[in-house]
Amino acid sequence: MKSEVVCGFFMEKFEVHILGCGSAMPTLRHHPSSQVVNIREKLSMIDCGEGTQLQMRRSKLKFINLRNVFISHLHGDHCFGLLGMISTFGMLGRTADLHIYAPSEFGPILNQQLNAFCSFLEYKVVFHPVDTETFQAIYNDRSVTIYSLPLKHRIPCCGFLFKEKHTLPHIRRDMIDYYEIPLSQIGNIKNGADWTLSDGTVIPNSRLTRPSYVPRSYAYCSDTAYKPDLQPYLEGTTLLYHEATFLEDRKERATATAHSTARQAATLARDSHVERLLIGHYSAQYLDEAPLLEEAREVFPNTIAANEGMVISL
């Protein structure tokens, strides 16, 4: 990241780590839902099924960098790992607050569990109720805004949209050298200042910088029935994770359980002009994800299939 400041050739880190991409029925092939979004070494977890803390250990991501956990809904395969992880952080001596964003019903449940099992914590667990029925900003810092995405499931459920903020322009090193501008001025120039030579000539900022990259975005949609009215929120998203629990030949089952087929996931990706689609939340009945991937790619070729341990750079 330091290199980026001086040379302007690297993008800030924005990665998605797949810790689990199975569905409700536990299997030995997939872990239940969990992902970690790493934006400039600040980690946000999305969903936390049973066993997630061990998956995070395997990923080599640092527990201490985890600041926020976003829970999409209160089905066990999306939240049964949370209490164990909170408890482990306590044993490891964590002192930094941990923020939990989840449907409001989770508040009293979490509270009771913390009282029963985690009275020894030396850090605060801060609960933020999320309204699963509206699209709204629920988190904001200088790098990213995170929005809730209303989904359609059997119980209140929302996805999450991570929108990177505009980053500062890149410094043109050749111009800095040419005009012999001292390094102490780099910060001002990144922030838009022009440069005045000793003879009074003003060098405009546009000559000293190159515009930064287009801000990136990541949308997480699990669990949900096919919901085409998500399209305006997802328009142009850099990476869309969308559940693909079933193949199209089990569309009725998908509808009955408020899940999606691989084709439906791909259709939404195509109609929303996203750059890439990532599918997951595979039903335990599929011993191999290839047919799901193939079905999605027929509609939206730039699709990848999630797997545990996968890291996707945006």
Added chain:
Amino acid sequence: MKSEVVCGFFMEKFEVHILGCGSAMPTLRHHPSSQVVNIREKLSMIDCGEGTQLQMRRSKLKFINLRNVFISHLHGDHCFGLLGMISTFGMLGRTADLHIYAPSEFGPILNQQLNAFCSFLEYKVVFHPVDTETFQAIYNDRSVTIYSLPLKHRIPCCGFLFKEKHTLPHIRRDMIDYYEIPLSQIGNIKNGADWTLSDGTVIPNSRLTRPSYVPRSYAYCSDTAYKPDLQPYLEGTTLLYHEATFLEDRKERATATAHSTARQAATLARDSHVERLLIGHYSAQYLDEAPLLEEAREVFPNTIAANEGMVISL
């Protein structure tokens, strides 16, 4: 088992399966505490840390044969896997009752969790509060009686003692053949009947049978400080599982956290004249259990170290 009834050469099944033998801090080397005791294909689980349901899948034990779960105490590494397992059984269509034996404080917690996450179950979860401060029978069927064993930990905690009942004597096949006794009479003879020949001669039961084996017993003691007053309850136990969280050089830490050292576990095994000692619940600080095993064997040579996947026949 059928062979046993006719020939009398096999003992009834009495096995202990180790699903997890780590301690509170999760590691990638050990799973948190859980064991399954298989007595004649009726399965009882003891403790159920996070991830236990997957460990049970790996063990190839059948979920449907699990009737009872015994929870020693309410530390997360002994019970955080229970709700996920209960939920999975529901998804698999279980209809048979599942009995949970645990300290009474667990009742309301379990209830709230079941209400929040498991309203879809088609089977009953029956809660049995256990008084952790007394030694008493808490379960009984025709093969086994299970007793609570008061332990000494930072919170209410008990172990469990499985005592097999006396089994019927074995039939002497050679005598059955010699006296041409019809198979239909085998049941009566196992239950103690004599046999009368056509000439009125009475063949005493003792000539037709051999006494059965001595009933076996299994004691589970985790987590606990060294507690020598357990000795009368453990006297002559076939297999004793006793926690050995630390080596003797960390005895102070063991005392402070109400755990035991390997030497203490072995001392209790020796003083209780048990047949075999099984140690486990290793602190995460030990990357290798060999020193713990060695320390225990210095006091009680017939010691084995638990490991995931291990099956011990009594």
